[in-house]
Amino acid sequence: MTIKSVMRFVTHRITRHPDSEVTVTARCLNPDCTWEVEPTADVAKADVDCMVHKGATGHGIFARRYEDVAVVVRDE
Numbered sequence: 001m002t003i004k005s006v007m008r009f010v011t012h013r014i015t016r017h018p019d020s021e022v023t024v025t026a027r028c029l030n031p032d033c034t035w036e037v038e039p040t041a042d043v044a045k046a047d048v049d050c051m052v053h054k055g056a057t058g059h060g061i062f063a064r065r066y067e068d069v070a071v072v073v074r075d076e
């Protein structure tokens with residue numbers, strides 16, 4: 001039995017999809033709190049919202065998640 005394989009190396013690159021934008025979510029890590037920032041592309045406003053939450057509650061630690069849509073294209 002003969003196994004043949006064809007290996008073809010093609011260069012690809014990955015970038016943010018041109019129709020997408022970075023979104024951020026933030027969730028308060030205080031164990032008694034469920035406050036969170038809904039996903040938004042306004043990263044600066046999400047930061048301000050966290051600071052306002054700190055001012056109102058004293059909670060100052062947040063899990064932040066940034067997300068974008070990536071696309072891989074073949075380099076021609």
Ligand SMILES: [Zn+2]
Binds near residue numbers: 029033034035057059
């Ligand atoms: Zn909180």
